[in-house]
Amino acid sequence: MAPAEDDISIEEKRVYAGSAGRTDAYVATETGVVRVAISGDKVGEFELATRDPARDVAVLARTDAADVLAVATEDGLLVASMDGDRAGDGSAPSPAGVGSAVAVGVHDGAFLAADAEGEIHRIALDGAPDADLDAAAGLDATRIGDVNDPRAIDGPLVAASDGVHRVVGAPNRGSDALTLESVGLEDARDVAGAGVPLAATADGLYWLGNGWMSASDGDATGVAADGDGHALAVVDGDLLVRDGTRDGEDGSAGDAGWDADSWRVTDLPVEERPVALGYGPGVSIAVTDAGTLCVDAGDGWRHQVLGVRGVAGVALAAVE
Template identity: 65%
Template sequence: MAPAEDDISIEEKRVYAGTADRTDAYVATGNGVVRVALSADKVGAFDMVARDPARDVAVLPRDGDPDLVGIATADGLRVARVDDDPEFGRSAGDAAPAVAVGAHDGAFLVALEDGGIDRVAVGGGDAGPTAGVTRLGSVSEPRAVDGPLVAAADGVHRVTGSEGAGEDLALTAVGLDDARDVAGAGMPLAATGSGLYWLGNGWMTALEGTAEAVAADGDGHALAVVDGELLVHAGDASGAVAWDAETWRLADLPVDEEAVALGYGPGISVTVTAAGTLCVDAGDGWRHQVVGVRDVAGVALAVVE
């Protein structure tokens, strides 16, 4: 079993809480947002940075300005800068209850409880004001957003067009049914009630079973929860990446707990369990730390400059 982070000294944890080579994991929970400082596979300080119950979380990278972290709440999208003291202010977007949030093409994509999908652009060097809100369309029972993909009860939907290129943005249904989660980085992946799928010549079956969660880094690495088990897909240095069942293996997590939230950062993969344990792998096996949260709804990783 991999060593628990309880074995790391207080002095080490203080180092990892600094900004050098630090990645912050933002964990959305029913009690708020917990931020966990990571340095490779070392887990450092963690604290509650938002008290609003969060249904999802996403990080929006920006060139020249601080990256932003957005959380989906019952009062809409709340946004803060990625820094040592994030302050979440309400976006000027729709204040309707939000159930999921992602980042794509320089803006947040927000799925609302009523099915509406909004593109929320945030301008300026801070967390606001918003540069504009565009309604892209609507879906039935939205559940997750990642990159240009939206998972919903009526299948997978994709945002087409580009604001930066001056193209018309649209939301298009692209198939499947009962989508629970999606991964939009690199090869499109979808977790559904009947299995995990990848987009080849149409949607192709990767793994059969009830798939609840999926995440990818865009470089051939992916994590998925199928029938309650966490599976790992390793990238192929040759670039000839296959996605069928033989390319996935069971993850050797250091705790016997159900994985519910998955994410990737530079060189690391992160899993958060239903029992509130954060597990991180930087290539040498999983390490873990109990962070004491419940009702975990999502995790997103941000590089701290």
């Protein structure tokens, strides 16, 4: 095993953050949610943000108030503001009106959450100032449909044992306008809803073009994308990477295809299985089953052992 990436001090990492910007990674684990400060490929402080065993985690960015953290737990979906520089500086986690929660994501300025019964809910914080987040969190969540055995949510997509589902409709026309539609596949384990839709299933990795197209055969367990052509996936325990291209004259992401030839296997600096994937501004993240966070800002993977087990998800938030 390679040595941990701890060859610079916390103070040096803080100085580096001043020029490179900072991203916080929130890792859902059986111990709680661990907040990790990242600057470029440097990993700084990490601490517990919540202490309830977490099944999933998501961050809702807001321009006029502090970002909001949502944590899926056995006792329900909990939300808290993320105001301040340390994990305890925001509001205390509050119930969001969803029972035992198994997955959570962000879509159209609101949270989407799945409960243990397979119901999918939308939780909006519209009009709630940051200071009133605790009260806003108690608003009733709106049920928009149900699936069998939900596993993951990303953007408008829901991964479930009965395949991939998509939230359709316009929330500004009222919650009743939102519905779920099945878009195919079976035994979906994870989805990526940014840019070209991707799905990790028991039969392989798929991308949505003219129907679902195969990107890789095998047992796919995780996938993430940044919406700009970059993507990560775990297939048969290997970490696959798709490097984005920028072929468009307007600087938009070019289309180099999403089939098997557009992916490559990458080696992490530790011999551990990646189980949670994510993207932040200029960084890709892979967290392993042994609790090691790996980050790549373009110059290869660096890593930091977090000392936690039962990793179930990761969400990233731009801080500076």
